[in-house]
Amino acid sequence: MRHAPYELALESHVTDARSQYLFHTADGVVSKQSFRDAELLILESLWDRELGHVLCPQANYGVVGVILADTADSVEMTETSARASRLCERNVRENDVEASVSLRADLTTLEPKFDTVAYAPKRYTPITVGKQRIADALSVLRPGGSLYLAASKETGLNRYEEQLCDIAGSVTCLADRNGYRLFEATRPRVFEPPSYVTFRTLEPTVAGEGLQLVTTPGLFAADGLDDGTRLLLESSTVEEGDRVLDIACGYGAIGTYVALAVDCEVWLSDDDVVATSCAKRSLRASGAEGTVVTADCTEGVAGATFDKVFSNPPTYAGNGVLSELFAGVHDVLAPDGELTFVRHEALSLREHLSQFSVVERLRTGREHEVVCARP
Known part of the structure; x- marks a missing residue:
């Protein structure tokens, strides 16, 4: 990526946080010129929680992972896009936070060590693909760990809610704003991720x-x-x-x-x-x-x-x-x-x-x- 021509600033109004975060973006990533409502809803709801070790699948250019790195024990961001992954790495450096970024097709190749997953499906993600990521993310949580999912009807809200009710230990709606809902789902003690996507x-x-x-x-x-x-x-x-x-x-x-x-x-x-x-x-x-x-x-x-x-x-x-x-x-x-x-x-x-x-x-x-x- 030769250029990252867009720069977004996110101001913080919560205690114990820096006043501003800066993010570089470019063509080829989702919402390159504005912050996503789903990600902002995750941040507003999770900032004051005990998060432990956090996984952010499909991190885009790293908004959720970068900011939660200031409050979590550790953060790992994954992406399937090399361009998005490099933007995540750049934004980690620019904001001087500690977080790891990996280019990864299959979340189940991660060790099951996370306490928290924060996931906001991107628009146009096929529902079967989104469901597979949710199931795989649950599988790398520690038993009792929490998966936070923020979605709207346009990004598959109803079908993801049904899926979580079917496979998670418990499901709670934490926030509902501007067409977006944030769910907290717990990982059951015994869990084998179902298969939604096949070759x-x-x-x-x-x-x-x-x-x-x-x-x-x-x-x-x-x-x-x-x-x-x-x-x-x-x-x-x-x-x-x-x-x-x-x-x-x-x-x-x-x-x-x-x-x-x-x-x-x-x-x-x-x-x-x-x-x-x-x-x-x-x-x-x-x-x-x-x-x-x-x-x-x-x-x-x-x-x-x-x-x-x-x-x-x-x-x-x-x-x-x-x-x-x-x-x-x-x-x-x-x-x-x-x-x-x-x-x-x-x-x-x-x-x-x-x-x-x-x-x-x-x-x-x-x-x-x-x-x-x-x-």
């Missing part, structure tokens, strides 16, 4: 290559290979010995196809550790070889050089992310290399291509266009 294997055939792509809810095109990626693969060429990068790889469709079709070196990179864990599974399931890294934009391959870069870029992430992504690709392309990407016909990415000397359309589909750019 799924897609088996598309592209240009004669049979793929086995492993995916899970919450990832792009989780139900089937999307038309844009298929058009990109059917329009692209790779030579033997090429060094290839699949950037914003998702569950690895592009990289897996290239690794099967051509004898070449393939790298796959994505900001989301859930996506990269699936990309690794896709390579194994398809009998292909490649190197997978979890990193923001091209940070995981900085200093490397590639002959071909392919991408179905994350246009939903915002212009800041796209600008860094394309600038990073330009930096890692060989002088005679090529970037081939696909875009929806309704979206123009021209503003991000100014550093490329040649930009040409390769193929147009029903709703997508494949573009090739050269340095």
